[in-house]
Amino acid sequence: MEQKSSLGLAVIGWLVAIVMFFPILWMVLTALKTEQSAFSMVPEFVFTPTLESFKTALSQNAGYWHYAFNSLFTSVMSTLIGLALAIPAAYAMAFYPSKRTDFTLVWMVSTKFIPAVGVLIPIFLVYKTLGLIDNNWGLIALFVGMNLPIMVWMVYSYFKDVPKDIVEAAEIDGASTLATMFRVILPLALPGLASTGLLALILAWNESFWSLTMADHNAATLAAFIASFKSAEGLFWAKMSAASVMTVAPIIVLGWFAQKQMVRGLTFGAVK
Amino acid sequence: MSNDAVANAGDTASHQGAKRHGPPVKRLMAPAVLFLMVWMIVPLAMTVYYAFENYNLMMPTMRGFAGLGNFEILLTDGTFWAALGHTLTLVMACLAITVSLGLVLALLFNKTFLGRGVARTLAISPFFVMPVVTGLLFKNMLLHPVYGIVSWAMRTLGFEPIDWFAHYPMFSVILMISWEWTPFALLILLTGLQSLPEDQIEAVRLDGASRLQEFRHIVIPHLGQVLYVVVMLESIFFLTSFAEIYATTSGGPGTATTNLPYYIYQNAFFQYDIGLSSAAAIAAVILANIFAFFLIRFVAGNLNAGGQR
Numbered sequence: 001m002e003q004k005s006s007l008g009l010a011v012i013g014w015l016v017a018i019v020m021f022f023p024i025l026w027m028v029l030t031a032l033k034t035e036q037s038a039f040s041m042v043p044e045f046v047f048t049p050t051l052e053s054f055k056t057a058l059s060q061n062a063g064y065w066h067y068a069f070n071s072l073f074t075s076v077m078s079t080l081i082g083l084a085l086a087i088p089a090a091y092a093m094a095f096y097p098s099k100r101t102d103f104t105l106v107w108m109v110s111t112k113f114i115p116a117v118g119v120l121i122p123i124f125l126v127y128k129t130l131g132l133i134d135n136n137w138g139l140i141a142l143f144v145g146m147n148l149p150i151m152v153w154m155v156y157s158y159f160k161d162v163p164k165d166i167v168e169a170a171e172i173d174g175a176s177t178l179a180t181m182f183r184v185i186l187p188l189a190l191p192g193l194a195s196t197g198l199l200a201l202i203l204a205w206n207e208s209f210w211s212l213t214m215a216d217h218n219a220a221t222l223a224a225f226i227a228s229f230k231s232a233e234g235l236f237w238a239k240m241s242a243a244s245v246m247t248v249a250p251i252i253v254l255g256w257f258a259q260k261q262m263v264r265g266l267t268f269g270a271v272k
Numbered sequence: 273m274s275n276d277a278v279a280n281a282g283d284t285a286s287h288q289g290a291k292r293h294g295p296p297v298k299r300l301m302a303p304a305v306l307f308l309m310v311w312m313i314v315p316l317a318m319t320v321y322y323a324f325e326n327y328n329l330m331m332p333t334m335r336g337f338a339g340l341g342n343f344e345i346l347l348t349d350g351t352f353w354a355a356l357g358h359t360l361t362l363v364m365a366c367l368a369i370t371v372s373l374g375l376v377l378a379l380l381f382n383k384t385f386l387g388r389g390v391a392r393t394l395a396i397s398p399f400f401v402m403p404v405v406t407g408l409l410f411k412n413m414l415l416h417p418v419y420g421i422v423s424w425a426m427r428t429l430g431f432e433p434i435d436w437f438a439h440y441p442m443f444s445v446i447l448m449i450s451w452e453w454t455p456f457a458l459l460i461l462l463t464g465l466q467s468l469p470e471d472q473i474e475a476v477r478l479d480g481a482s483r484l485q486e487f488r489h490i491v492i493p494h495l496g497q498v499l500y501v502v503v504m505l506e507s508i509f510f511l512t513s514f515a516e517i518y519a520t521t522s523g524g525p526g527t528a529t530t531n532l533p534y535y536i537y538q539n540a541f542f543q544y545d546i547g548l549s550s551a552a553a554i555a556a557v558i559l560a561n562i563f564a565f566f567l568i569r570f571v572a573g574n575l576n577a578g579g580q581r
Binding site for chain 1: 300312384386398402536572
């Protein structure tokens with residue numbers, strides 16, 4: 001009996017998985033085709049795979065590398081800056097809580113709920129004046145602002161898991177606050193910090209709103225590169241798919257590892 | 273001002289006491305707080321200011337206080353009301369689909385079966401796909417009226433293929449967003465299911481409760497909180513959907529898929545009407561805050577009850 005029902009479950013479970021994953025799979029298959037066979041009324045399921053489209057997408061002309069560099073640079077820098085801002089704040093709130101700690105934490109979440117369009121216009125105008133439109137650092141600052149509340153919350157929740165006695169013991173030994181933070185607590189919380197960084201990296205890499213509105217060419221990320229295929233109407237499906245695969249694949253793989261952290265971060269620790 | 277005073281008092285206290293007391297709490301917090309102030313709160317205040325200004329980038333001389341002028345134009349603009357309606361339709365439909373489907377799938381993946389880990393990993397992958405990619409993938413390779421694989425499947429089954437994005441634009445957008453976000457609901461609900469109080473379930477089973485009773489009296493109340501979080505978070509993300517629309521319909525045909533973010537984007541970037549788009553942005557902020565209010569209350573409540581779970 002048990003065997004049978006679990007076989008039925010396996011069939012349903014796998015069916016669901018295949019249906020959900022199919023669009024991604026189809027994109028990968030299209031990327032491995034020639035342009036002619038990608039754009040065909042009868043889809044070819046059996047074909048000789050070719051890396052031609054990847055080569056075209058990677059060639060100097062198409063400029064994948066330019067956008068990939070911008071995506072990588074902005075997401076890595078925004079993650080590092082975000083951690084540098086979030087760690088001290090979370091540290092202060094986790095180990096030296098005051099009456100205002102809860103208020104500050106909730107205030108930080110509430111900034112996350114200002115929709116991006118709510119601040120789009122002033123940021124656009126100020127950026128224009130400061131020359132930050134189409135500038136990597138302009139985007140990095142926006143990504144930091146977007147991720148900082150989540151990062152503070154996540155780091156805070158990991159610091160909360162560290163026993164407070166350790167901080168007290170270190171301080172009795174005469175270590176300064178900074179020394180305690182860097183030498184004692186950070187190594188202990190390293191896995192948590194790594195997951196926080198991973199989540200921030202994924203969110204920044206996939207960010208599309210600011211990338212599409214605040215960058216033209218110089219600072220344009222992969223989101224803009226893919227969006228530039230918008231009007232291609234079937235001319236470059238294979239190339240578009242190849243570029244998309246190269247955009248999405250690293251993040252899907254990172255995402256597989258970050259599933260649990262994702263839940264913790266995106267629900268502000270409400271669901272662990 | 274008062275912050276400085278408190279900080280000074282703290283410093284003085286630390287000098288009087290042993291050196292180990294008086295951590296530089298303020299200085300540790302300041303960078304993060306200041307950053308959020310400058311990048312979020314100040315711009316928000318500026319949006320409020322612009323909403324009451326006559327300000328069009330094409331007519332730089334005609335600036336000045338507009339009173340409620342922008343809001344009057346906004347409230348008499350049919351496109352704004354349509355955009356508001358589309359936004360709510362999108363949020364409600366996507367919520368209904370992702371939460372119900374996510375719940376069913378979470379219950380499914382909570383059972384043990386062969387290769388469950390891999391199957392679950394495949395099923396949640398859509399969540400990690402960049403929205404622009406989702407848009408182009410659906411518009412072209414999947415739903416293209418002639419060359420899309422769905423059209424081929426329909427022809428094979430003897431149906432007339434449909435031009436989804438032209439004739440059912442809102443449905444298509446909802447389909448895309450639901451495909452991306454069902455995994456999110458699945459992932460969070462599954463995490464919630466896996467933290468079910470096992471001892472309670474054991475107890476009611478020993479008492480001879482049926483599976484249905486067990487589900488109603490243990491699983492649903494426990495999942496209730498998790499569901500609440502999913503609904504609130506998703507509504508906030510759905511309210512601000514942009515890239516999927518940008519990459520596919522550009523708000524059309526006509527204004528059929530113009531939601532509030534897209535309406536603001538168009539008014540600011542194509543009509544250059546800073547005043548009007550700021551007024552619309554205020555509407556978007558208010559709408560988001562209605563949802564956020566409940567979530568923040570929940571998160572804050574959770575903070576105080578933190579130790580319990």
